[in-house]
Amino acid sequence: MSSAQGRPTAIGESTKKHKVSFTGNRGLQMEEPLIFEGGRPEVSGVDLAEPEPFAMRLNGLERDTPMGLPGLSEPEAMRHYVRLSQKNYSIDAGLYPLGSCTMKHNPRLNEAMARLPGFADVHPLQPQQSVQGALELMQEVSHWLMALTGMSAVALSPKAGAHGEACGMMAIKAAIAARGEAQTRTVVLVPESAHGTNPATAALIGFTVRPVPAGPDGTVSAKTVAPLLGPEVAAIMLTNPNTCGLFESEIVEIAELVHQAGAYFYCDGANFNALVGKVRPGDLGIDAMHINLHKTFSTPHGGGGPGAGPVVLSQRLAAFAPVPFLRAQGESLQLVEDAQGTQAFGRMTAFHGQMGMFVRALSYILSHGVDGLKQACEDAVLNANYIKACLSDVMSLPFGQRPCLHEALFDDDWLKGSGITTLDFAKAMIDEGYHPMTVYFPLVVHGAMLIEPTESESLASLNLFIATLRELAFAAKNGEVERFTSAPHYAPRRRLDETGAARTPVLRWSPLQAQG
Amino acid sequence: MRYLPLTDDDRALMLARIGVAKIDDLFADIPAGALASGPKDLPPHRSEMEVERILKRMAGRNLTASTAPFFIGCGAYKHHVPASVDHLIQRSEFLTSYTPYQPEIAQGTLQYLFEFQTQVALLTGMEVANSSMYDGSTACGEAVLMAHRLTKRRKALVSGGVHPHYAQVVQTVSHMAGDEVEVLPADVSATEDLLSLIGPDVSCVVVQSPDVFGNVRDLTAIADTCHAQGALLIAVVTEVMALGLLRSPGEMGADIVVGEGQSLGNGLNFGGPYVGLLATRQAYVRQMPGRLCGQTVDADGRRSFVLTLSTREQHIRRDKATSNICTNSGLCSLAFTIHLTLLGENGLRRLARTNHANACKLADQLSAVPQVQVVTQSFFNEFTLRVPGNGARVIEAMAQQGVLGGVPVSRLLPEQSHVQDLIIVANTEVNSDDDRARFIDALRAAI
Known part of the structure; x- marks a missing residue:
């Protein structure tokens, strides 16, 4: 049984227990208890002297009940987290073809630079004269982002892509309010192929979302957009390249229509890695775009963050950028932190943004230079098209043979009647030592499989990946159903009961659970 | 370029296999004018040594x-922060993995998130916590929106002891969403009269303790008045270390606790990345923003962990989602949980x-x-x-x-x-x- 998204609605058919060892370990794969099961409150991996007795000044609010926090000594802690780490797939260990996520190599120079005490050990509220180097770094990142996008201003503070979207849309809302149209322009156009954050962001800021259908070729046409525009429309949010890995070829016409209608053009820059160094989005008529530093500029994904989502703005929106922002003052740089007396729409976050990510991104950018960025962009597109070309005879392409950009999108038409779903195919890839591609996204394609190899893969790596997927495709077509539906077999875990997890959520360990 | 494995021969061979003559044939959908203009006046690639030199010079200009x-x-x-923390978070399997969407090969991340959620719940005295937010201030903004959803009211009251940046984040989000927010004047000595302002139109009261001026505040009376008026108490903690010594906000009646977790495991980093905490009552779980990790079993019946309750989230609910959030602060939450585990x-x-x-x-x-x-x-x-x-x-x-x-x-x-x-x-x-x-x-x- 599968849900509409192809996720299992119950534990798979192969529930028979396979033979396990006494410990439950399998060679190097270690079972690891929770810290709450092995740790003890009185144990500590940190030596610290007890302070001399003194009179507390806590307003009588001293904690008088135990919390139940476990402690581990340093060797125990090392072992715990190293064992946990060994249950994870990583880009350092293998090809990680998650479409729209851009799992490219994370250079270690970037990590070293972010840990320089001059960046890592600096407080955001130090006197500004004592942090001129940090401000210079922010200025340099801003300069590169504006030059690479051809835009007029940048707001660095957003903490992640979706936060950047919110920032860009807030700037648009502020600009509309400044024109006195806050009450009338309340609708935002969002294509159906858009990432879920786009409609969620528009709604968060109080806009009503009007969906834009994608054409049969996977892109949005000017003809579709034109009748949806009107005096009530504040903006369009368009991802380019879009979530199908295709360039929105009518973007310039769409931008003109949007501007003629008095609205703004928000471009979701999640896939800027397919344009960087080659095309400036500012030349296409956009007003705002966020940049995921963790995608285009290789700051590590870290198992789900932290990200960073600076927003570049057109001249029309520049004045509305939130605080803080940089201003040159003679020889030195000044961070403007107070919105009073400016047109800034407000503040996105405490302090100044993801400084640690700015350092990593600048380290990546300086390493590549403009020529390297362009080459990386072209290699990413080349790799994706190579995979597409080498698999198009065994897997199905929803939009025909047209070239893609940084990612290749397949649908599940070729699996029809096989008894195997996109999810099953993905899980079988795990057994072959690969992280699956993005599955069931974008939603506009049935059983989507979105493959993004990035520029970090060698030709040999791509060829082995292609050979593996071809072998799996033939096996699927040859009716080796069990190999897929019961996969993965060799991962640290087999398929999980996700429905049960959601039906009766267990979101924390508790002593009761330990007894049960 | 040291990060790019393809050679020119590889590229030629691949273009031939694809069936195009040159790389720009793959960019044919892009308007020719835009393709021709491109970025200008930017320097070329540099060696590791050169990049180090530039960045070390900038770092050297700061007083650390x-x-x-x-x-x-x-x-x-x-x-x-103990040395082992930074060593562990730099392990490839933590540093260079993605959000754990394929749980069979991401149990390491998922288990530490489950442990993190439990630790945060224990520290704050709440029933459940999510797997982290961007930082304390954005967690605070999200908590106000969450309270509005739960109470179906749209007015937040923010104490004059709340960090002004946090108050500004709440004001910005509220202003944009069309919600009402009242921020009280700076309350240096913790003498403001919040209780009389909590009327039946108030969705939530945001109070920080220790507050931005340092005052340790008793939240009990505010919680009681909130509950009598059908409002929620959002407690803010910007120095999580304080919870080692102070009565937890949960014990004092808070409905949502948000905090900045930077103090555990994470350096100053000139303001980010940090790790936001958000904890609440079990009954409010389905209105929580952010990722949640839950326990389940795999097909062999072994305990396993998985991201759950995603029907709250933007990738399923789109414009009806509880938040537009699409990430947590993964690696920073790992640093937090390792440091706290080492401390005990x-x-x-x-x-x-x-x-x-x-x-x-x-x-x-x-x-x-x-x-x-x-x-x-x-x-x-x-x-x-x-x-x-x-x-x-x-x-x-x-x-x-x-x-x-x-x-x-x-x-x-x-x-x-x-x-x-x-x-x-x-x-x-x-x-x-x-x-x-x-x-x-x-x-x-x-x-």
Whole structure:
């Protein structure tokens, strides 16, 4: 049984227990208890002297009940987290073809630079004269982002892509309010192929979302957009390249229509890695775009963050950028932190943004230079098209043979009647030592499989990946159903009961659970 | 270019396999004009050594916290982080993995998130916590939106003790969403009268303890009044270390607790990345923002962990989602959980006591300095000091003597003229008796 998204609605058919060892370990794969099961409150991996007795000044609010926090000594802690780490797939260990996520190599120079005490050990509220180097770094990142996008201003503070979207849309809302149209322009156009954050962001800021259908070729046409525009429309949010890995070829016409209608053009820059160094989005008529530093500029994904989502703005929106922002003052740089007396729409976050990510991104950018960025962009597109070309005879392409950009999108038409779903195919890839591609996204394609190899893969790596997927495709077509539906077999875990997890959520360990 | 494995021969071979003549044939959908213009006047690639040289020069222009007696807090704190923390978070499998969408090969991330959620719940005294937010301030903004969904009301009341940046984030989000928000004037001595303002139209009251001025606040009466009026109490904690010593917000009746977790495991980093905490009651789980990790079993019946309740989230619900959030602060939450595991309960309590003891010592020493006054009566590791004249000038003068003495309140509240003579001073375990002596000397010289 599968849900509409192809996720299992119950534990798979192969529930028979396979033979396990006494410990439950399998060679190097270690079972690891929770810290709450092995740790003890009185144990500590940190030596610290007890302070001399003194009179507390806590307003009588001293904690008088135990919390139940476990402690581990340093060797125990090392072992715990190293064992946990060994249950994870990583880009350092293998090809990680998650479409729209851009799992490219994370250079270690970037990590070293972010840990320089001059960046890592600096407080955001130090006197500004004592942090001129940090401000210079922010200025340099801003300069590169504006030059690479051809835009007029940048707001660095957003903490992640979706936060950047919110920032860009807030700037648009502020600009509309400044024109006195806050009450009338309340609708935002969002294509159906858009990432879920786009409609969620528009709604968060109080806009009503009007969906834009994608054409049969996977892109949005000017003809579709034109009748949806009107005096009530504040903006369009368009991802380019879009979530199908295709360039929105009518973007310039769409931008003109949007501007003629008095609205703004928000471009979701999640896939800027397919344009960087080659095309400036500012030349296409956009007003705002966020940049995921963790995608285009290789700051590590870290198992789900932290990200960073600076927003570049057109001249029309520049004045509305939130605080803080940089201003040159003679020889030195000044961070403007107070919105009073400016047109800034407000503040996105405490302090100044993801400084640690700015350092990593600048380290990546300086390493590549403009020529390297362009080459990386072209290699990413080349790799994706190579995979597409080498698999198009065994897997199905929803939009025909047209070239893609940084990612290749397949649908599940070729699996029809096989008894195997996109999810099953993905899980079988795990057994072959690969992280699956993005599955069931974008939603506009049935059983989507979105493959993004990035520029970090060698030709040999791509060829082995292609050979593996071809072998799996033939096996699927040859009716080796069990190999897929019961996969993965060799991962640290087999398929999980996700429905049960959601039906009766267990979101924390508790002593009761330990007894049960 | 050292990060790109393809050779020109590879590229030629691949183009031939694809069936195009040149690379730009793959970019054919892009308007020719845009393709021709491209970025200009930017330098070419550089070696590792050259990049190091440039960035080290910039880093060298900053006064680093470890090289100066350091007393700055206000939402970001300098603590000692054990060496093993940074070593562990740099393991490839943690650093270079993605969000755990394929749980069979991401149990490492998922298990630490489950442990993190449990630790945060225990610290805050709440039933459940999510797997982290961007930072404390954005968690605060999200908590207000969550309260609005739960109460079906749209007015937030923000105490004058809340960090002004946090209040501004709430104001910005509320203003954009068309919700009402009332931020009370700076409340330096924790004397504001919140209770009388909590009417039946109020969705939530946001109170920070220890507050931005350092005051340790009893939340019990506010919680009672909130609940009598059908409102929710959002408790803010910007110094999570304080929870090692103070009664938890949960015990005092908070409905949602948000916090900045930077103090555990994470460095100052000039403001980010940090790790936001959000905890609440079990009954409110389905209105929570952010990712949640839950326990389940795999096909062999083994305990496993998985991201769950995603029907709240944007990738399923789109414009009806609880939040537009699409990430957590994964690696920072890992640093947090490792540091807290290394400390253990007794270690955390001891560390918190040391912080408090150091702050008390400095406060006592300041009582002997003429013309200055410790304004805060009760505090954890941070208090407010009244100095003669302009606080910002005092801080600048201290910095010129190599002492980072604190944050002038005017930096956070430039419009409120009655606070211009206040500075906020933090003490943690990193401050030695010698640091405190230098602080006093620099302060005396500055005034």
